[in-house]
Amino acid sequence: MADLDDVQETKNYYTDVPQETEGFFLKGSNSYDWGMKNRLSRIFNPRSGKTVMLAFDHGYFQGPTTGLERIDLNIVPLAPYADTLMLTRGILRSNIPPSLTNSIVMRASGGPSILKELSNEDIAVSIEDSIRLNAAAMAVQVFIGGENESQSVLNMTKLVDQGTRYGIPTLAVTAVGKDMVRDAKYFRLATRMCAELGAHYVKTYYVEEGFDTVTSCCPVPIVIAGGKKLPELDALKMAYNAIQQGAAGVDMGRNIFQSEAPIAMIQAVRAVVHDNETPDKALDLYNTLRTS
Numbered sequence: 001m002a003d004l005d006d007v008q009e010t011k012n013y014y015t016d017v018p019q020e021t022e023g024f025f026l027k028g029s030n031s032y033d034w035g036m037k038n039r040l041s042r043i044f045n046p047r048s049g050k051t052v053m054l055a056f057d058h059g060y061f062q063g064p065t066t067g068l069e070r071i072d073l074n075i076v077p078l079a080p081y082a083d084t085l086m087l088t089r090g091i092l093r094s095n096i097p098p099s100l101t102n103s104i105v106m107r108a109s110g111g112p113s114i115l116k117e118l119s120n121e122d123i124a125v126s127i128e129d130s131i132r133l134n135a136a137a138m139a140v141q142v143f144i145g146g147e148n149e150s151q152s153v154l155n156m157t158k159l160v161d162q163g164t165r166y167g168i169p170t171l172a173v174t175a176v177g178k179d180m181v182r183d184a185k186y187f188r189l190a191t192r193m194c195a196e197l198g199a200h201y202v203k204t205y206y207v208e209e210g211f212d213t214v215t216s217c218c219p220v221p222i223v224i225a226g227g228k229k230l231p232e233l234d235a236l237k238m239a240y241n242a243i244q245q246g247a248a249g250v251d252m253g254r255n256i257f258q259s260e261a262p263i264a265m266i267q268a269v270r271a272v273v274h275d276n277e278t279p280d281k282a283l284d285l286y287n288t289l290r291t292s
């Protein structure tokens, strides 16, 4: 029975303090529902507004590439330094301890291998499985200008529709075919199309000329892929330049897990992304950490 004798009367209603309604920190994302914003806040750190996503989904079309031969040995030790893990559901279930609390961005498209036409992808994970695996976002490859451009764009819009039903954001990954020019004009087109058609954030590549125009006219956050392995200083410069020119983070794979000292490298990348550290200072950090 409820205890009615000792109920204290509430006295302070703070009638002179209006309840604040804070704006959401992420570009273009203020109109989403609570669950979607909460998932995005687990990918992008609300303090810095940025993310370090560790990408190791490469096996979904190219098998065990260099550095990804053993996820348990090569990748799991890096997880504490990443905001988000970008991976396939097969690797998540087989190799990633459920006790890890990183947010998960699930590779949700697939089909062809490197032996075939890569743009011929389909949606490869059901929305139910993404929910079951507690995904914070789903990632889909979009091949603007590619042989199967429309098919890949429609994969993305279908995922956006499915994810929106359950509050799960979609990351559009702009994939550049072998014959396409990687310049700001192309990436303005690709990223803007993805955003216009509903992607909640977009992954693209950094370009030396005009990257700020790519971020400026994309209405949702952009993160950059790392691309092929570069010398550590060059990779840190690329991340630094991208952040200074409006990127909201990195989705970096090979430049971390193929580094000679991956744990040191991911911490150096974090310093650039979250703390605006300069590439030279971040390289000093890398060198200190790798020898300690």
Ligand code: R5P
Residues within 6 Å of the ligand: 055, 056, 057, 058, 086, 173, 225, 226, 227, 228, 251, 252, 253, 254, 255
């Ligand atoms: C490639 O298609 C995958 O989606 C990777 O996640 C992406 O390319 C980022 O990895 P990296 O930094 O190695 O390019």
